[in-house]
Amino acid sequence: DTAVSQTPKYLVTQMGNDKSIKCEQNLGHDTMYWYKQDSKKFLKIMFSYNNKELIINETVPNRFSPKSPDKAHLNLHINSLELGDSAVYFCASSQGDISEQFFGPGTRLTVL
Amino acid sequence: KQEVTQIPAALSVPEGENLVLNCSFTDSAIYNLQWFRQDPGKGLTSLLLIQSSQREQTSGRLNASLDKSSGRSTLYIAASQPGDSATYLCAVRTGANSKLTFGKGITLSVRP
Numbered sequence: 001d002t003a004v005s006q007t008p009k010y011l012v013t014q015m016g017n018d019k020s021i022k023c024e025q026n027l028g029h030d031t032m033y034w035y036k037q038d039s040k041k042f043l044k045i046m047f048s049y050n051n052k053e054l055i056i057n058e059t060v061p062n063r064f065s066p067k068s069p070d071k072a073h074l075n076l077h078i079n080s081l082e083l084g085d086s087a088v089y090f091c092a093s094s095q096g097d098i099s100e101q102f103f104g105p106g107t108r109l110t111v112l
Numbered sequence: 113k114q115e116v117t118q119i120p121a122a123l124s125v126p127e128g129e130n131l132v133l134n135c136s137f138t139d140s141a142i143y144n145l146q147w148f149r150q151d152p153g154k155g156l157t158s159l160l161l162i163q164s165s166q167r168e169q170t171s172g173r174l175n176a177s178l179d180k181s182s183g184r185s186t187l188y189i190a191a192s193q194p195g196d197s198a199t200y201l202c203a204v205r206t207g208a209n210s211k212l213t214f215g216k217g218i219t220l221s222v223r224p
Contacts, residue, residue, distance in 0.1 A: 004155075043156075043201065043214040056211050090155060098143055098205060101212065103156040 004104035012110045020077045021107045023091030032074035033092040086111045114139045114206045118215035133187040135202030140183045143205040150199045192222045
């Protein structure tokens with residue numbers, strides 16, 4: 001199926017650990033994004049990559065580091081996890097940065 | 113700074129009713145506006161994308177309108193069904209290379 005996929009779907013970990021979330025899209029898009037949806041369901045962008053280059057970097061702690069090995073992948077690595085990092089993280093993609101965005105199913109991160 | 117508001121936060125209607133979901137934004141200089149649907153525990157599904165030069169877009173029972181000058185968009189759902197129950201989010205893009213700014217969503221419940 002053509003889609004945006006994320007792994008893992010659920011991630012439970014202890015404070016202080018380092019974890020990664022992977023995202024892949026097979027839609028042939030050149031732009032990918034990471035969003036965070038907090039406990040109040042508010043969705044905010046974290047990063048945007050176009051052709052593997054960083055386009056948008058919102059005010060996100062530098063413990064969060066996106067990595068784009070190729071146009072189809074945008075992974076999110078988080079160092080020294082904190083309780084406040086608990087949220088659902090969504091990956092998305094689009095063709096160019098002004099067209100319709102397609103979202104992955106989300107990764108629910110719980111930091112204990 | 114762009115702000116997107118969706119009121120009310122929740123709505124419950126009987127099956128078969130036609131309904132309108134509202135979205136307002138503070139900066140009318142938008143590039144486009146996108147409506148999404150989010151089911152519980154799932155990712156976002158794109159419903160409609162309206163470019164700034166367009167007044168409306170239609171897809172099946174859904175019709176989205178855009179009035180840039182007044183900073184408003186509406187999502188019209190005809191003949192609502194229980195399967196339409198979900199959270200509907202509005203998001204605007206203010207210029208190329210810029211982020212999508214989301215509203216907090218309207219949680220719709222359609223009663224059989």
